[in-house]
Amino acid sequence: MLPGLNAAAVGLVTSAAISLAISLRAASPFPNATVSIGMAVFAVTEVLKVPVPLAVLGGGVLGVVAWAAGMN
Amino acid sequence: MLTGLLFQLPGLVIMTLVGVGAASFLKTPAPWLRGATAGLGAAGVALVAASAFALTRGACRGDGLLLSLSAASAVVTFYTVKIWLFPVLILAGGLVTLAVNAYRRKDMAAKTSGDDEAHVERFSLPRAAGALVVVLWAAVLVATLVAASKVPDFPMGLDLWSAMFRAGSMIFGGEFFSPNVFPPMFFRLVGAEAFFSFLISFFLRLSKKKKKKQAVRSSSLYFTKTSSSATATLRSALPNASILPTPGSRARTSTWASRSCKASRFLFILFFPLSFAVRPLSSFLLSLSLSLLLFLPLFSFPFPFPPFQKKTKQTRFQLSRDRSSTSLPTWAPSPAPDPRARTAASTPSSAPFSGGSASTPRESSSSTACCRGGRASGTFRSTGGCSRGSTPPRWGS
Numbered sequence: 001m002l003p004g005l006n007a008a009a010v011g012l013v014t015s016a017a018i019s020l021a022i023s024l025r026a027a028s029p030f031p032n033a034t035v036s037i038g039m040a041v042f043a044v045t046e047v048l049k050v051p052v053p054l055a056v057l058g059g060g061v062l063g064v065v066a067w068a069a070g071m072n
Numbered sequence: 073m074l075t076g077l078l079f080q081l082p083g084l085v086i087m088t089l090v091g092v093g094a095a096s097f098l099k100t101p102a103p104w105l106r107g108a109t110a111g112l113g114a115a116g117v118a119l120v121a122a123s124a125f126a127l128t129r130g131a132c133r134g135d136g137l138l139l140s141l142s143a144a145s146a147v148v149t150f151y152t153v154k155i156w157l158f159p160v161l162i163l164a165g166g167l168v169t170l171a172v173n174a175y176r177r178k179d180m181a182a183k184t185s186g187d188d189e190a191h192v193e194r195f196s197l198p199r200a201a202g203a204l205v206v207v208l209w210a211a212v213l214v215a216t217l218v219a220a221s222k223v224p225d226f227p228m229g230l231d232l233w234s235a236m237f238r239a240g241s242m243i244f245g246g247e248f249f250s251p252n253v254f255p256p257m258f259f260r261l262v263g264a265e266a267f268f269s270f271l272i273s274f275f276l277r278l279s280k281k282k283k284k285k286q287a288v289r290s291s292s293l294y295f296t297k298t299s300s301s302a303t304a305t306l307r308s309a310l311p312n313a314s315i316l317p318t319p320g321s322r323a324r325t326s327t328w329a330s331r332s333c334k335a336s337r338f339l340f341i342l343f344f345p346l347s348f349a350v351r352p353l354s355s356f357l358l359s360l361s362l363s364l365l366l367f368l369p370l371f372s373f374p375f376p377f378p379p380f381q382k383k384t385k386q387t388r389f390q391l392s393r394d395r396s397s398t399s400l401p402t403w404a405p406s407p408a409p410d411p412r413a414r415t416a417a418s419t420p421s422s423a424p425f426s427g428g429s430a431s432t433p434r435e436s437s438s439s440t441a442c443c444r445g446g447r448a449s450g451t452f453r454s455t456g457g458c459s460r461g462s463t464p465p466r467w468g469s
Contacts, residue, residue: 001167001169002166003131003135003138003169004166004170005162005163005166006138007131007132007165008144008161008162008166009131009162009165010124010131010132011141011142011145011146011147012145012146012149012162013123013124014124014128014145014146015145015146015149015150016120016124016149017117017120017123018146019150020116020117021121024117028110028113029103029107029110030107033110034110034111034113035114037110037111037114037118038117038118038121039118040118041114041118042118042119042121042122045119045122046122055118056116059111059112059114059115060109060111061111062111063110063114064104064107064111066110066111067104067106067107068104
């Protein structure tokens with residue numbers, strides 16, 4: 001029974017991640033750049049194994065850069 | 073109770089103080105701060121997605137049925153959010169697994185679960201009392217769900233009770249982001265505008281991520297083996313206890329987890345003067361600094377574990393024997409105990425707090441096994457802190 005319970009619960013996390021992404025894109029002042037930053041952080045943490053704190057801080061820096069550059 | 077208190081109270085207090093400080097600060101954020109928040113939010117969502125992928129890989133392990141259950145759960149919960157939907161979906165997933173097990177005539181858990189689940193043993197609660205507890209829990213849960221959906225103006229206290237009881241009812245494991253709790257709590261209580269607080273919470277928990285598995289194992293050891301080991305309990309409870317020196321784990325403690333703890337101290341030193349210099353940020357940073365100041369002594373708690381000892385061939389052999397063993401812990405008096413072990417066992421139960429200078433390499437390896445959870449917990453050996461009363465533990469079996 002436990003594998004099914006875990007699988008269903010993990011589905012909730014997947015759903016939450018998608019909902020978070022959509023709501024964040026809607027609330028962002030530069031939606032396309034926000035999605036790009038998210039994909040970049042995902043890539044550097046999953047593929048390049050960059051430490052997560054550095055990736056989070058890099059995301060914040062990229063956000064400031066996107067605001068300064070007037071990205072959409 | 074002590075484990076839960078020490079594990080959750082620092083986060084509760086820190087996030088409350090940060091929330092109070094950030095409440096006024098985030099009402100009208102500066103444009104550059106909105107940009108930074110959007111970038112941090114994107115990074116946070118990316119990490120949530122990475123966690124979802126990792127959890128899906130770990131929980132489903134390529135099984136088509138489990139992947140289908142996970143996908144169906146994601147589709148349904150994305151389409152609609154109801155307070156009763158999350159427990160119903162989780163229960164439905166379990167029932168489907170039961171039905172498929174009965175059809176296939178084999179236990180799916182044997183394929184998908186690791187060694188840790190195989191070592192879980194029964195509590196000493198009688199079956200009738202256990203059934204009563206389950207029935208009572210289910211009755212209160214159903215009553216709470218019905219009342220929350222029927223009563224339009226739920227009083228604040230009952231609303232809090234409802235949210236906490238539903239969240240607590242759905243916790244049946246310890247995973248990052250608490251997968252079955254985080255989504256409903258997020259949709260109900262938080263929202264996108266509080267994403268910055270969520271990221272701070274995430275950032276503060278980063279130092280525990282790499283050692284999460286070890287901490288969970290320590291907790292499961294504590295509860296399943298009912299070992300009253302203050303060492304194992306406090307090690308699993310302290311926020312950064314995993315970076316404390318443990319026997320045989322010097323290489324692991326030099327990972328970025330320890331560096332992130334040092335970075336948090338550096339940020340505190342940096343933030344505290346800034347909180348006075350930068351006026352708009354003062355309330356937020358001051359509260360963050362004060363909360364860190366409150367718990368920094370806990371982060372660097374001088375817990376006197378036994379000193380680092382290199383593993384010997386004997387200890388490796390002993391641990392490999394422990395992994396293969398599934399017997400219960402032996403607490404019977406040894407006919408010819410090691411005099412050093414007798415000395416350690418006769419020490420009062422607060423012995424781990426008074427220093428580990430008397431520990432031998434063999435004791436250190438036993439303490440490691442005690443702290444690292446189920447795999448090495450077949451034959452439970454301990455120092456004085458792990459022993460019950462004055463009964464000396466049996467060394468080797």
